Amino acid sequence: MILTVTPNPALDLTWRVDRLIEGGTHRADAGAARAGGKGLNVARVAHAEGADVLAITTTGGRVGQEFAAELGASGVPHALVPVVAETRRSIAVVDESLGDTTIINERGSNPTDPEWAALLAEVVERLPGTRVLVVSGSVPPGAPDSLLPMLIAVGRDAGVPVIVDTSGPALLRAADAGATVLKPNAAELVEATGITDPVAGARSLIARGTELVLLSLGAEGMLAVTASALVHARLDEPLAGNPTGAGDAGVAACAVLYAEGVRDPEQILRRATAWSAAAVLTPLAGDISPRWTELEQQLFLSYPDPASFRKDPS
Numbered sequence: 001m002i003l004t005v006t007p008n009p010a011l012d013l014t015w016r017v018d019r020l021i022e023g024g025t026h027r028a029d030a031g032a033a034r035a036g037g038k039g040l041n042v043a044r045v046a047h048a049e050g051a052d053v054l055a056i057t058t059t060g061g062r063v064g065q066e067f068a069a070e071l072g073a074s075g076v077p078h079a080l081v082p083v084v085a086e087t088r089r090s091i092a093v094v095d096e097s098l099g100d101t102t103i104i105n106e107r108g109s110n111p112t113d114p115e116w117a118a119l120l121a122e123v124v125e126r127l128p129g130t131r132v133l134v135v136s137g138s139v140p141p142g143a144p145d146s147l148l149p150m151l152i153a154v155g156r157d158a159g160v161p162v163i164v165d166t167s168g169p170a171l172l173r174a175a176d177a178g179a180t181v182l183k184p185n186a187a188e189l190v191e192a193t194g195i196t197d198p199v200a201g202a203r204s205l206i207a208r209g210t211e212l213v214l215l216s217l218g219a220e221g222m223l224a225v226t227a228s229a230l231v232h233a234r235l236d237e238p239l240a241g242n243p244t245g246a247g248d249a250g251v252a253a254c255a256v257l258y259a260e261g262v263r264d265p266e267q268i269l270r271r272a273t274a275w276s277a278a279a280v281l282t283p284l285a286g287d288i289s290p291r292w293t294e295l296e297q298q299l300f301l302s303y304p305d306p307a308s309f310r311k312d313p314s
């Protein structure tokens with residue numbers, strides 16, 4: 001089973017407008033409301049692709065009720081830890097003409113220490129039978145610094161590989177706590193490590209003990225870095241669509257392959273890049289297009305000399 005933990009879930013609200021104009025008033029068809037947050041998206045994609053998953057997260061307040069109802073209707077197996085703090089919302093506005101998406105993520109409210117302890121206990125209870133633990137997304141402001149390291153430690157102590165997708169100082173904490181796989185994007189990697197060269201930044205995480213860094217590069221695809229391998233995968237032409245959740249689809253691919261015992265970075269990179277690209281073709285985060293198999297065939301793989309890789313990821 002793949003166990004996903006989302007420390008800061010969100011009710012994802014998505015609207016589509018013809019053209020987003022800063023300061024303008026827009027009319028849109030009814031928006032979509034979906035239980036989201038990165039770990040939820042990972043679970044949705046893996047579940048839709050036939051994997052055995054369980055999504056663990058918190059829910060609170062009226063937004064939390066809507067979140068729980070939508071998640072229940074989705075059919076994705078889940079366990080919800082009730083908290084007093086209101087579940088946050090994340091707003092995505094898709095600009096149809098430019099194919100751009102603007103996102104506003106509410107920061108989220110911090111559950112109490114006993115509520116965090118209940119989340120951790122839920123994870124520990126579900127670890128027997130778990131083949132991969134995924135911890136994905138931000139943590140609410142004020143959350144204990146020890147939260148991510150504790151989640152990683154319980155997984156590692158149970159012999160379960162842990163895939164982490166987070167940002168800011170939590171990324172370095174995750175590496176130090178023994179995360180097996182990290183999946184930052186280029187900006188998150190620079191922000192956390194202070195190193196502008198993406199390969200050197202990824203290698204600094206490997207030096208802290210991480211086995212594999214999957215670095216998402218947006219339209220330029222994805223990079224897999226291990227202590228001995230460096231592989232770059234991309235499509236010839238970037239795809240237009242909604243990139244929200246593309247990274248989560250890549251994490252889902254990695255989790256599914258890790259659960260099957262696959263450790264080959266190239267095989268993982270191929271699937272992760274194809275699922276990320278296939279996510280761009282669907283309107284909502286948490287889905288991938290069935291075209292992923294075709295996209296996987298079209299990927300262009302290269303083995304860059306680290307010294308020749310571009311220095312500025314922006």
Ligand SMILES: O=P(O)(O)OC[C@@]1(O)O[C@H](CO)[C@@H](O)[C@@H]1O
Pocket residue numbers: 008010011012036037038041090103105136137138139244245246247248285
């Ligand atoms: O604030 P975070 O946790 O970094 O990101 C939250 C979020 O924007 O990420 C997902 C897309 O990756 C959305 O479903 C979700 O609401």
